[in-house]
Amino acid sequence: MKLDVHCEMLLSEYHEKLPIYEKMKAVVLDLLRNCLDKNNILVSGLEARVKAEQSLAGKLELKGYKYHTLEDITDVLGARIITYYSDEVDIISALAEKMFEIDWANSVDKRKMLEIDRFGYLSLHYVCRIPETLYKDPELPQLNKIRFELQMRSTLQHVWANMYHDIGYKSNVEIPIEYQRNMTRLAGMLELADEQFCRIRKEINGYRRTVQSMVAMGKLDEVPLNGDTFRSFLSLKPFKNLADKIAAINHGEVYEDNLMPYYRILLNMNMKTIGDIVKMSKTYSESAYQLALLQLAGTGLDIVTYSVALQNLCIVAILKKGFGEAGLVSFFNALYGENDYHQQRAKRICEQARKINLI
Amino acid sequence: MKVTINQQNEKTLVVLDGRIDSTNADQFQQDIAPLMEGEKPDIDIDCTNMTYTSSQGLRVFLLLQKSVVARNGKMVLHNMNPHVKEVFDITGFSNIITII
Numbered sequence: 352m353k354l355d356v357h358c359e360m361l362l363s364e365y366h367e368k369l370p371i372y373e374k375m376k377a378v379v380l381d382l383l384r385n386c387l388d389k390n391n392i393l394v395s396g397l398e399a400r401v402k403a404e405q406s407l408a409g410k411l412e413l414k415g416y417k418y419h420t421l422e423d424i425t426d427v428l429g430a431r432i433i434t435y436y437s438d439e440v441d442i443i444s445a446l447a448e449k450m451f452e453i454d455w456a457n458s459v460d461k462r463k464m465l466e467i468d469r470f471g472y473l474s475l476h477y478v479c480r481i482p483e484t485l486y487k488d489p490e491l492p493q494l495n496k497i498r499f500e501l502q503m504r505s506t507l508q509h510v511w512a513n514m515y516h517d518i519g520y521k522s523n524v525e526i527p528i529e530y531q532r533n534m535t536r537l538a539g540m541l542e543l544a545d546e547q548f549c550r551i552r553k554e555i556n557g558y559r560r561t562v563q564s565m566v567a568m569g570k571l572d573e574v575p576l577n578g579d580t581f582r583s584f585l586s587l588k589p590f591k592n593l594a595d596k597i598a599a600i601n602h603g604e605v606y607e608d609n610l611m612p613y614y615r616i617l618l619n620m621n622m623k624t625i626g627d628i629v630k631m632s633k634t635y636s637e638s639a640y641q642l643a644l645l646q647l648a649g650t651g652l653d654i655v656t657y658s659v660a661l662q663n664l665c666i667v668a669i670l671k672k673g674f675g676e677a678g679l680v681s682f683f684n685a686l687y688g689e690n691d692y693h694q695q696r697a698k699r700i701c702e703q704a705r706k707i708n709l710i
Numbered sequence: 711m712k713v714t715i716n717q718q719n720e721k722t723l724v725v726l727d728g729r730i731d732s733t734n735a736d737q738f739q740q741d742i743a744p745l746m747e748g749e750k751p752d753i754d755i756d757c758t759n760m761t762y763t764s765s766q767g768l769r770v771f772l773l774l775q776k777s778v779v780a781r782n783g784k785m786v787l788h789n790m791n792p793h794v795k796e797v798f799d800i801t802g803f804s805n806i807i808t809i810i
Contacts (some may be wrong), residue, residue, distance in 0.1 A: 608806045646800040654765045659802030
């Protein structure tokens with residue numbers, strides 16, 4: 352590659368400033384990561400790179416005359432945020448606008464550059480500076496002067512960009528029109544898929560909110576039992592009273608564990624709605640407590656898990672419905688995996704249940 | 711209570727011998743302190759000769775379990791005698807600790 356004197360000077364400036372760009376890369380990544388964490392935004396990718404020497408030389412060879420100094424090249428440092436959904440790009444860009452100084456004259460929303468009958472590279476590029484209010488290193492004042500490029504795109508936009516780059520740029524020959532047409536068709540398909548993912552997510556969120564409000568309003572018979580509704584139901588701490596009562600047997604405490612493993616068990620027990628679980632709780636709560644009282648009184652065991660309440664409710668329901676020892680063994684197998692010990696445990700519980708006239 | 715810890719390749723083998731109660735739960739916690747270190751622990755605890763645990767012992771097991779989960783590891787208790795297993799069952803600890 353043959354570069355003129357001006358471009359060679361820019362390249363030598365690049366070598367000199369490389370440590371600053373590397374430091375800036377780490378700072379930008381940290382700032383972006385913290386911002387995403389603080390705003391509870393999950394992204395598919397967060398990356399940054401300092402342009403490689405060869406890549407910069409290639410750019411200078413093509414249009415080095417445009418740049419007076421290295422700092423005129425705004426993408427020597429490039430950062431990229433890849434979102435899961437296309438509508439999250441706007442959220443990220445709003446955060447970037449709050450965080451960084453944006454050089455609007457050089458920022459591009461490529462999503463808006465396309466004609467209505469064109470598809471293709473859809474991405475948002477901001478040229479930014481780190482404001483001193485956000486980060487300052489007295490020994491490196493250049494960190495607040497040098498601009499960098501921040502790309503924001505969805506996962507599918509990223510797929511498109513990568514594939515287009517691989518197929519389009521690597522080829523030494525101009526791509527024939529029929530292949531370009533096929534690429535354009537694919538771009539349109541990805542854009543539609545992006546929209547559909549957003550729509551589906553919105554609908555699912557809407558469904559979740561509806562179900563959560565039904566649970567909160569107590570319309571539990573109308574709420575089908577599924578993983579989502581069970582999780583919402585659990586957030587209301589429906590077994591807290593029983594767990595507290597069981598812990599109080601030895602003036603103890605409740606350790607809050609996760610009840611989600613019971614979801615499949617309750618389905619197996621033929622529970623169809625959240626209302627069915629509430630009915631089970633109301634019907635068998637006293638018996639579940641009596642069973643715990645028989646087991647725990649006098650033991651001095653002053654810590655129980657929250658799940659012990661639902662565990663005892665299920666045990667009582669199984670026994671009251673006449674499934675006996677075999678039912679309990681199936682219950683324990685489903686909950687913990689098969690184990691010979693479950694037979695002994697089921698037998699012991701049945702003996703205890705007889706003592707308190709549960710069966 | 712006697713605690714023996716051996717490292718076998720990636721797995722940490724622990725043997726418990728005796729009872730854990732209010733008189734020795736603090737010592738038990740100190741004895742198992744080495745298990746609270748390291749990434750992705752794979753801990754196998756042999757309870758064949760563990761004769762009893764009080765709730766103080768359960769709390770130490772809970773601490774260890776939380777530490778193991780936080781480090782993306784796993785912990786299994788096995789060969790527990792029926793009386794000790796009953797303590798784990800009636801307190802609900804069987805729901806949070808893997809016992810085989």
